[in-house]
Amino acid sequence: MPLNDRQIKNAKPAAKPYKLADGKGMFLQVTPAGGKLWRLKYRINGKEKLLSIGKYPTVSLSEAREAAENARRMIAAGQDPSAAKQQAKQERQAALLNTFEAITRRWHSENLHRWKPDNAVRILNHLEKDVFPYIGGQQIDGIAVADVKAVIERIAARNAPATAEKIRQWIAAVYGYAAMLEITDRNPAAPLRGFLAKAETRHLPALPREELTEFFRRLLLADIDPQNRIAVLLIMLVFVRSTELRGSRWEEIDYAAKTWTIPAERMKLPRAHVIPLADWPLELLAELQTTTGGSPYLFPSRTKTTGFISEATLNRIIERLGYKGTATPHGFRSLASSILNEQGFNPDAIERQLAHVPKDKIRAAYNRAEYWPHRAEFMQWYSDYLRERYNAARALIDAGGHV
Missing domain, CATH: 3.30.160.390 (Integrase, DNA-binding domain)
Known part of the structure; x- marks a missing residue:
């Protein structure tokens, strides 16, 4: 029955x-x-x-x-x-392994030798944040151009077109890796090359020099970590790029020689960039070392055991001071360049201090002078110029005044 x-x-x-x-x-x-x-x-x-x-x-x-x-x-x-049941099980397992996230993680792990550890972590963080939540679970052979387009448009909408294009390139590289594994012959990222028009060259907002004393006053009164306050002061004093400051390591600082040497690989240039350190930056570095000297980085991350402060840290501080749209970390380079040029310092020496690559390749080939005496002179002058306004801000605070 x-x-x-x-x-x-x-x-x-x-x-x-x-x-x-x-x-x-x-x-x-x-x-x-x-x-x-x-x-x-x-x-x-x-x-x-x-x-x-x-x-x-x-x-x-x-x-x-x-x-x-x-x-x-x-x-x-x-x-x-x-x-048939066993074959279906194997196909399901293969399908699971062939998701975009699974293939991307394999691509990432097999390319670790090509990247510096910090860069490898950064790449994976970008993918985990901006890509996997949207297409990570899809089969790599089933992702359409429209899917990839939506991913990079979402990133570009945050005013980060360079990051969006970088991620498009990584997605294209993953598909190249998948093709090598004979998983797919498609590459939905390839047709999107050039889709994100290069951001129109524009000068980032630079703090007006008339605002320096008030800026320092607000910075002194701000409720922020002392090391972050020093970070803002240092980027103003040595006017390096944000990424160069954030990734700085203690081994790059030579107190005896009064120099900070940024290696070529961090500069993305064929040579290292050596910065003459004036008195005030040296004092700030000595103060900072009592706080972060136990880390390899001058400005270690508070949330990651290995790594340094994020790109947004300095921007957020400046915005909290009330200068959103008026000042940026990169804008301090323009401010320094304008003031130093107006003071009559050697323009070529200023360009060398800014680590700019001359557009004139012939001139670049023959003009290899480091302009060290000129640079040491104006870096000390500029340090004194900023400290004078910083001290004025302190005096205002002590007197209970306002600019």
């Missing part, structure tokens, strides 16, 4: 496994632990085999019968249902 739900529910475990037959080779196996497993016994090519259908009650009696009937049809057609 065929089974019914009442019989199945009332079946109790015994010391040894036993079977409750439903007919046509299908039965319910009851285990000593109380498990109830659907099985189908069949023969194919002269061999007796057993097909696992599922576990009761996850697979109901009617569902088990339907699965058994489908298996019988396959057997009648000369197909082995157990082999």
